[in-house]
Amino acid sequence: MTDSNPRRKPVNATMREVAEAAGVGMGTVSRVFSNEGAVSATTRAKVEAAAARLHYRPSALARGLKRQSTNNVGLIVTDISNNFYGEFAQGVLASAKELGRHVILCASGEDPATEREYVDLLVEQRVDGIIAFPTGANLDAWDTARRIGINVLFADRAVAGVDVPSILVDNLGGARRLTEYLLALGHERIGYLGGPSELTTGSQREAGYRLAHEQAGVPVHDELVVRTRFTRDTAYASATRLLNSAVPPTALLAANNILGEAALGAIRDRGLRVPDDMSMVMFDDVPWARLVDPPITVAAQPAYAMGVSAARMVLTEGAGASSQTVPVEVVIRRSAAPRHIDSPVPGS
Amino acid sequence: MTDSNPRRKPVNATMREVAEAAGVGMGTVSRVFSNEGAVSATTRAKVEAAAARLHYRPSALARGLKRQSTNNVGLIVTDISNNFYGEFAQGVLASAKELGRHVILCASGEDPATEREYVDLLVEQRVDGIIAFPTGANLDAWDTARRIGINVLFADRAVAGVDVPSILVDNLGGARRLTEYLLALGHERIGYLGGPSELTTGSQREAGYRLAHEQAGVPVHDELVVRTRFTRDTAYASATRLLNSAVPPTALLAANNILGEAALGAIRDRGLRVPDDMSMVMFDDVPWARLVDPPITVAAQPAYAMGVSAARMVLTEGAGASSQTVPVEVVIRRSAAPRHIDSPVPGS
DNA sequence: GTGAAAGCGCTAACAG
């Protein structure tokens, strides 16, 4: 760093100054930096030399104001330290980079007030598009975002009463197949550790769990169905509650990786072994699912690919993008075993 | 969404239109929305009513251009799906939100060319500050960023020849204590799976490993020291190479969580048990470290807290922020055991 | 307390 006085008011050269230094008009400088219109090689060289000498960097602010488009896109996730969102974000970032866009990241923490704040903020920033894992609230905020010309894309969850293109996953199918797998192993008391029913990720997965039971003719024991938030704060307590049922489950389905983490922790803390004492499966194929012993059977959502598609949809297809549902893949590993003959069975 | 024709050119109301609708001057509207200067209650009400009617949202672009400051900060990490960066980012986001700032997220993938691209881009966006995990290259780009008045803060790694405030961690101390722990357990062939020596995170951790050996009077076996990238791509192969040494190590220190993940995977794949056949410890306390059986002994970096501090430093202290080094906490769990009497020992 | 006016740095016609 060569600046001897870092506290002086920074003087970032303007386009006008570059033009003067190069002895050309502003329009020419603009053409050079935006790569539009034709500029003779000599003129271009002069401009570039002057720009380099002055450490000139164009201002995206001014450009955006003039062009009425920033090249930014907003991404609202719940919690970026959750590997699912991390993978998704990597996908968005990769896709955005390829398209020459920036992403402004926001974490709502699943809180509607925070979400509203971020939507408003992103609108003020005049982002070209917003990719969000919506809480389901703030319909009016989303509405004004769209009205103002911002392409909105919802990820993972559909929101009732709003016609916004979405990229969804086959939650019902995934949960159903996971449940069928457990049922086929002979389990009849399968605990379900799920998310809030207001989120479609919560309700659809629960629906899949119930559907599988129905089709197998196995009754669902409502005391084995516990709903909690999809975040770490309440997960462990809920998992413990489930395991403490009067007649405990012999297998357990966790509706996302955070819940799975809590469930596995709770199982361990009670001295139970997987899968001998307790079978378990979960949504989300996070790195640790393969690493624990035994490795966990999961319903894998293609998080990275979803992020890539999401960015592409919101950036290139715009408001006209059509919703799509991506499949989840059930990956059988070794965390579930056939029910022991002597396991408690309802009515026995 | 009430708009019947989503494809029409979006008409976001301007401040001038709000002013006209409210029958006041633009200056007044500005005062209302920026909460600066005094406005009579009645006038304010009129303005707010008009604004609501028109779905007016101020433009951060225009404001930024005029004020010469966006309220944005750039964050350049390596890979946001890596839990360490995810936690760090959560900290930055929390802190930024509190200070009314937005975060533009970039993932360099540890690639200097990508990093340069992002630095240039963030400069063009005129962010108020940049928090980065630097690759060590692109000194000139960092220099022009600072010259233009952007506060730069390096995280995790120091860069030689550049005087930029940084938030570092006690890498040497952490690696040293981890190694001492293994040495105290009687291990004399400790494998080191580390990062590139160009990164201070790489070199300092290796230095800690070597220092502990030196002080214990135990020679370092260079064939047990393998350096690789800190990313997933090459980690597994390097871990395997280490385990395949002619005389294999009895314990292993992985220099970050990705390397630890790879090491644990490789250990498993070779049918070795932890800690009976192979002790292991690593840097980074990620969720899975507690979840695997046995849980892994780690040197924990306070990622979230670092993110919080980083944002605060770059946003409130500015260019004058003084570098700080945060301690790492060694958390002993059960992934390391005393060396077996019959383990291969050099010269025996 | 409030209005008018001058730009912030850039792009996009439009002439030449």
Place this chain on the structure above:
DNA sequence: CTGTTAGCGCTTTCAC
């Protein structure tokens, strides 16, 4: 091919 000009939407003196 290149220079000139009129704003993009907002903040900020400066009068009133």
